[in-house]
Amino acid sequence: MHPVTAAVADALTVEFAGEEFSVAPDTVFTVGREGDLAIDDNLFLHRNFLTIQHVEGLWLLSNVGSRLSATVTDTGGRVQAWLAPGARLPLVFAATSVIFSAGPTTYELTIHAAEPTFRETPPTPDDDGLSTIGDVPLTHSQRVMILALAEPVLRRDGTGMSELPTSAQAAERLGWTLTRFNRKLDNVCDKLDRIGVPGMRGGVRSYATNRRVRLVEHALAARLVTRDDLPLLDEERANSLSGAGESGADDA
Structure with missing residues (x-):
């Protein structure tokens, strides 16, 4: 694992359990039981589960596992995607939350972009911020x-x-x-x-x-x-x- 040592203009920062890791544009960052972010010795977790890399001007998050999926959302909770095995997703927000489970254990990491593709605009008075996910009425x-x-x-x-x-x-x-x-x-x-x-x-x-x-x-x-x-x-x-x-x- 390579903790952040210097600021890189185009780099992403991955935050997990109080540690931060820098992802340079010319590398492939791997998350799993092994790799750049070796999360946990959990046999339910793939050795290589997620990768982050810079491709043709975009940062991409890919699920390279065969069984597990991840939930990807902006940290405001307005946009949500389910990243199934084999799928990939562009990282366009200033901060992206990635949540996934392996067996009974749930993990969360946050990916920070210094220069995000998408920048949030203040909500309008009638915008409750839930239009993408949808409000679910619960008792x-x-x-x-x-x-x-x-x-x-x-x-x-x-x-x-x-x-x-x-x-x-x-x-x-x-x-x-x-x-x-x-x-x-x-x-x-x-x-x-x-x-x-x-x-x-x-x-x-x-x-x-x-x-x-x-x-x-x-x-x-x-x-x-x-x-x-x-x-x-x-x-x-x-x-x-x-x-x-x-x-x-x-x-x-």
Whole structure:
């Protein structure tokens, strides 16, 4: 790995777990279990998963793995793309967030461009910033269900890695039964699947964790939940344990 040592006008900077790495235009930067950014000794993670390189005037992020996908978004959460195996995407924003999961572990890194192709303009008064991803209406119980899964990531300071809870652990965090938690999970995944969010439906070859980690990836990228929402978890647990949490009107 090569930490940043000098500023390069056309270079990108990759930030992960408190470290920064410079990507020069004449190199191919590799992310995975091995490479320039050797993230983690996680057997679910490809040895070489993502590459960043400068091609014909554009910085490109490529998925060179065979199984895993990544969620790519501008750090404002207004534009989101799913980078499947074999796909590549131009890096046009000043800061791009890349979120992906390998097994039960979710990773996040940020790519900073000194001279981005796209520069943000201030939103108009009628622009809520959600036109690209789309606003997804969530009930209170659906929101706290997502929060219980995403809590380790949201409590993390900056980019890095987080171990996601199991459904049983998340249900316990909320003071819910596992049956109730799974019902909420089904409802939210069905809702997101209907608006075209990929990875919300499991298959016979899917790991049990796939749907949960994909939900967390999307929720973080689309800003469905944020760190400011975390106090809702303790409130929900207190209400559930006191018998006030199972509300029929909000049990979708």
